[in-house]
Amino acid sequence: MLTNLSRGQHVGTRDVILDAAATVIRTRGMANATTREIAKAAGYSEATLYKHFTGKVELLVAVLRERSPGFAHLARAMGDDDADLTTGLTAIATAAIAFYTDNFPMLASIFSDPSILAAHNAGLREVGAGPHRVNEAVVDYLRHHQERGTIRRDADLYAAAGLLVGACFQHAFLGHMNWSDRRPDREAAAGFAAMTTAALR
Amino acid sequence: MLTNLSRGQHVGTRDVILDAAATVIRTRGMANATTREIAKAAGYSEATLYKHFTGKVELLVAVLRERSPGFAHLARAMGDDDADLTTGLTAIATAAIAFYTDNFPMLASIFSDPSILAAHNAGLREVGAGPHRVNEAVVDYLRHHQERGTIRRDADLYAAAGLLVGACFQHAFLGHMNWSDRRPDREAAAGFAAMTTAALR
DNA sequence: GTCTATACGCGGATAGAC
DNA sequence: GTCTATCCGCGTATAGAC
Structure with missing residues (x-):
């Protein structure tokens, strides 16, 4: 997801507020992301917040929609489908783990308030975006390989993408739960990629 | 996780409060799970809450620790390792999807407040419990099959368990995000199990 | 566009009676 | 063990001046 900054546009008050809000949510949690805290972090008064947004929700x-860093990097890993299948899937898995590790807390937080969850889902549906896009992109990646004969004809690409992406998603989750025996990210990514490859040929 | 009810013990005020709190969290979200709401749902005054618990956290x-229904059912699916591998994994995947669908909102909600997340993790570590237990149980299940020769000797069981459980975990998550093109639970479970089996032999 | 000041209800928590 | 009554700070939101 591109920010206005990376598009080279003027960075307005709205962007400053969004950045500040994202920072507060990441560091103190959604429950402590009050209008007071966000305004203080942004360097503006609370009243200014209400000039740029109709309300807190x-x-x-x-x-949530405009501050999900790392997705571009993940997309780049999937554009590269010339490499060996296992190598490509390892790169995808590594990027996916990093992406979900960064974004899981913010993504998970929206479940704490049904009104935010509903508004978020509605907004995503309008523009056709959402977390499932990662799975769909992996399916496309696998289809390219299948067309070149690297993957068997009758393989269930949807299930395979679900396995790989889901494993990365849960690995990131377990990382936040401080599971000490968990494998390091790179090792886990390589393992997931290797097993997925084994299932596909 | 057994409740006092299923152990046949007396159902005291504490249990009533816990049940009420779980209901409020599930229906209104963690953000709206106030002491007032919980007390009202339990049929007790707020003051009574503070006689049974030191505080809200x-x-x-x-x-979170004592009201995670469905885990027993999931465990049962894993005790049954006499069946064919794909059949067994399908049963596990089906139970896992149901389990995560039920518990994801409550589990995700704890990320909204770092103090609750930290306290929860500390509590789990003390008794050696946690979400990773599901993965470990699947590894054990796979090892039994490996010892009987149903799975190849050099298979990475840890990665395989991560793929299957992770896929179910994320499938449940996507379900709450209202992804319309998502496969039905049973179909998804069968697909995940079949692909995992393919990777293991 | 941004500020200061303020309204007002809600949420967590406790004192003390029964 | 449970209740009623109450405290006090916090959080959202707005009015109105500059």
Whole structure:
């Protein structure tokens, strides 16, 4: 997801507020992401927040939609489908683990308030975006390989993508739960990729 | 996780409060799970809550640890390792999807408040419990099959368990995000199990 | 566009009676 | 063990001046 900054546009008050809100959510949690805290972090008064957003829910939903860093990097890993299948899947898994590790807390937080969850889902559906896009992109990646004969004809690509992406998703989750015996990220990514490859040929 | 009810013990005030809190969290979200709401749902005054728990965090953490229904059913699916591998994994995947679908909102909610997350993790570590236990149990299940020769000797069981359980975990998550093109639970479970089996032989 | 000041209800928590 | 009554700070939101 591109920020206005990376598009080279003017960075307005709205962007400063969104950045500040994202920071507060990441560091103190959604429960402590109050209008007071966000305003203080942004260097503006609370009243200014309400000039740029109709209310708190709209602000938070905007943060969720416009401040999900790392997705571009993940997409780049999937554009590269010339490499060996296992190598490519390892790169995808590594990027996916990093992406989900960064974004899991913010993503999970929206479940704490049904009104935010509903607004967020509605907003995503309108523009056709959402977390399932990662799975769909992996399916496309696998289809390219299948067309070149690297993957067997009758393989269930949907299930395979679900296994790989889901494993990365849960690995990131377990990382936040401080599971000490968990494998390091790179090792886990390689293992997931190797097993997925084994299932596909 | 057994409740006092299923152990046949007396159902005291504490249990009533925990049940009420779990209901409020599930229906209104963690953000709206106030002491007022919980007390009203339990049929007791707020003051009574504070006679049974030192504070709100302790109450919520107790709910998370003692009100995770369906885990027993999931465990049962894994005890049955006499069946064909794909059949067994399908049963496990089906139970896992149901389990995560039920518990994801409550589990995800704890990320909204770092103090609750920390207290929850500390509590789990003390008794050696946690979400990773599901993965470990699947590894054990796979090892039994490996010892009987149903799975190849050099298979990475840890990665395989991560793929299957992770896929179910994320499938449940996507379900809550209202992804319309998502496969039905049973179909998804069968697909995940079949692909995992393919990777293991 | 941004500020200061303020309204007002809600949430966590406790004192003390029964 | 449970209740009623109450405290006090916090959080959202707005009015109105500059």
